[in-house]
Amino acid sequence: MSKVWKIYILALISFLVGTSEYIIAGILDKISASLAISVVAAGQLITVFSLVYALGTPVLIALSARWERRRLLLFALGLFVLANVLAYALPGYGLFIAARILMALGAGVVVVTALTVAAKIAPPGKQASAIATVVMGFTASLIVGVPVGRMIAAAYDWKVVFGGIGALGLVAMLVISLTIPQTEGDVPIPLRQQVALLKRPKIVLSLLVSFFWLGGYSLAYTYIAPYLLTVARMNESTLNTALLAFGIASLVGSKLGGYSTDRRGVYRTLMSGMALHIVTLFLLSLAVHSTVFVFPLLILWSFAAWSSGPTQQYHLVTMAPESSGIMLSLNSSVMQLSMAAGAGIGGIVVNGVSLDSVTWIGGFVVAIALTIIFPVYRPSSSTSVRAGKAHQV
Numbered sequence: 001m002s003k004v005w006k007i008y009i010l011a012l013i014s015f016l017v018g019t020s021e022y023i024i025a026g027i028l029d030k031i032s033a034s035l036a037i038s039v040v041a042a043g044q045l046i047t048v049f050s051l052v053y054a055l056g057t058p059v060l061i062a063l064s065a066r067w068e069r070r071r072l073l074l075f076a077l078g079l080f081v082l083a084n085v086l087a088y089a090l091p092g093y094g095l096f097i098a099a100r101i102l103m104a105l106g107a108g109v110v111v112v113t114a115l116t117v118a119a120k121i122a123p124p125g126k127q128a129s130a131i132a133t134v135v136m137g138f139t140a141s142l143i144v145g146v147p148v149g150r151m152i153a154a155a156y157d158w159k160v161v162f163g164g165i166g167a168l169g170l171v172a173m174l175v176i177s178l179t180i181p182q183t184e185g186d187v188p189i190p191l192r193q194q195v196a197l198l199k200r201p202k203i204v205l206s207l208l209v210s211f212f213w214l215g216g217y218s219l220a221y222t223y224i225a226p227y228l229l230t231v232a233r234m235n236e237s238t239l240n241t242a243l244l245a246f247g248i249a250s251l252v253g254s255k256l257g258g259y260s261t262d263r264r265g266v267y268r269t270l271m272s273g274m275a276l277h278i279v280t281l282f283l284l285s286l287a288v289h290s291t292v293f294v295f296p297l298l299i300l301w302s303f304a305a306w307s308s309g310p311t312q313q314y315h316l317v318t319m320a321p322e323s324s325g326i327m328l329s330l331n332s333s334v335m336q337l338s339m340a341a342g343a344g345i346g347g348i349v350v351n352g353v354s355l356d357s358v359t360w361i362g363g364f365v366v367a368i369a370l371t372i373i374f375p376v377y378r379p380s381s382s383t384s385v386r387a388g389k390a391h392q393v
Contacts, residue, residue, distance in 0.1 A: 003121050006179055007130045010114040011137030013077070013172050017107040018141030019149060020084065020165050021049055026146040026243055029226045030158045035093045039355075040347040043222050047343040048097055049104045050218075054336030057108030058329060064109070069120070069183035070176065073113045077173050080106030084166035088159050099162075108336075111138065112329075120183050139254060139306070143247030147240050150225070154236055197326060203319055205376045209369045210312055210331055211338040213274060216365030217305045218342025220281060220358045223350060231356040232288050242298055249302035257307030258314075266315045267377045269307070274370045276304035281363035288356060315377070 024031070024045050032042040064072050083103035087096055115134050122130035149161045197203055220227075228234045228242060253273075260269040280301040287293035316327045342365070349361050 003123060006121055006181075007118050007133050009175060009179060010118050011134050011140075013176070014111055014114050014134050014137035015141050015145065016165060016168055016172060017080065017110050018138040019145030020080070020103055020107060020162070021046075021053075022141055022146050023149040023161055024049070025222050025224055026150040027153045027158045027161070027225065028223065029229060030153050032226075034158060035096070037093050038351075039223065039226050040350050041093065043343050043347045043350070045097065045100055046218075046222050047340045047347075049100050049107075050336045050340035050343065052101050052104035053108045054333045054340065056105045057112060057336075058333055060105065060109050061112050061329075064185075066185040068185060069113055069117050070180050071182075072185075073110065073117065073176055073180065074173055076106045076109035076113060077169055077176070078106075080110055081166050081169035081173065082106075084162045084169060088163035088166060112332075117180060117183055121181065136251075139251060140247075142250050143244070146247060147243040150240055150243055154240075193326070197320055197330065200319075202376060203316075203327075205372055206312075206316055206319060207330060207334045209270075209372050209376075210316075210334050211341075212365055212369035212372070213277075213305075213308055213312070213338075214335050215338035215342040215345070216281070216362040216367075216369070217277070218339040218362075219346040219349070219365055220362035222343040222346045223355060223358050227288075227355055227358060228294070232291065232294050234291065234294075238291065242295065245295065246298050246302045249299040250306040253303035253306035254309055256303075258310040260307070261311045261314055265379065266311055267373070267379050269311045270315075270373050270377060271370070273304050273307040273311070274366055274373065276300065277308070278363045278366050278370065280304055281359045281366065285356065285360040285363075288359070 024042070028039060028042050031037075031045070032039045035042070067075075079102060083099050083101075083106055087099035087103065090096065090099060111134075115131055118130040118134045152161050152164070198207075224243075224246075225239065228239050234242065257269060257273060260272075280297050284294065284297050284301065287297060313331060316331050320327050342362070345365075346358050346362075349358055353361070
């Protein structure tokens, strides 16, 4: 089997893991009804997953740094499969949370290890493209995994989704053991060296951009299914179509965000993308009762939100090119923390204000990121002017 196909296998595994994370937002109302809990309590399943992913992954990766990579990938996938089986088989909200914790620990290690293996087995000069392919698999779970999961949950039961992911995970373990070569582990990076980067104010501010950008997005997206069903009054079929369109727009936004960074630079790409992100969230609040307007606004929201992803990653790498791996790891943890915070704050908003307010409050959170970008990313900074292949980061 060629190295290219091996990298695509790793991308498919990344897709499987991404689906397990994002699918909750697509079936939030069904989980709420099935477990007899509030929509807010169901939303905290995303908070728990993201929090454990963010805090647990760096620790597990550090502890297993010297492990042979294929062995680590199989171990992490085994934990991920077990967690999905438990989510399918065990009753009740509390046990489902326990399963989500195990799922997050396994998922985090799977993604990081898959990225590492892809870079190591890629042909010379193709490492960045290999990483981009694996990341694309994770992003594709928004496009295919979430709407398909929603359709399965509507036709059968939402737990079937996790049973299916567990079964596919077993197949993935077999495929990995047969196709992915053994790969040496890495030299552990001291925690002191990782934390040292946080002493640089511009790096901290740039990580805060990631936090508020994705936090505002997560605040609204966590409750997208009940929002569209209850506030926008969509039916099941229309909702499935909306989620599919939303996912496709995220992929297009990510690709064009990288292209724009090459041509227009980091500052202008982020400023325009986040401004559109904010405007679409505010307009959704105003036009939510009209499906004619909601559909294009959902597409613009997803497009704008994900256009910032590759640009922000590229910018962080250029700030400390000698520590690019650490910067991407830090950014990944911050993004997961922001998703946890967004889902948690979204729950407070739904309980204390209303479900239909999550979009405009999410817009205000993204606006905080915009106010940081203006002074920190201005073109006078060399890192903001330089264009690079952001779509490959």
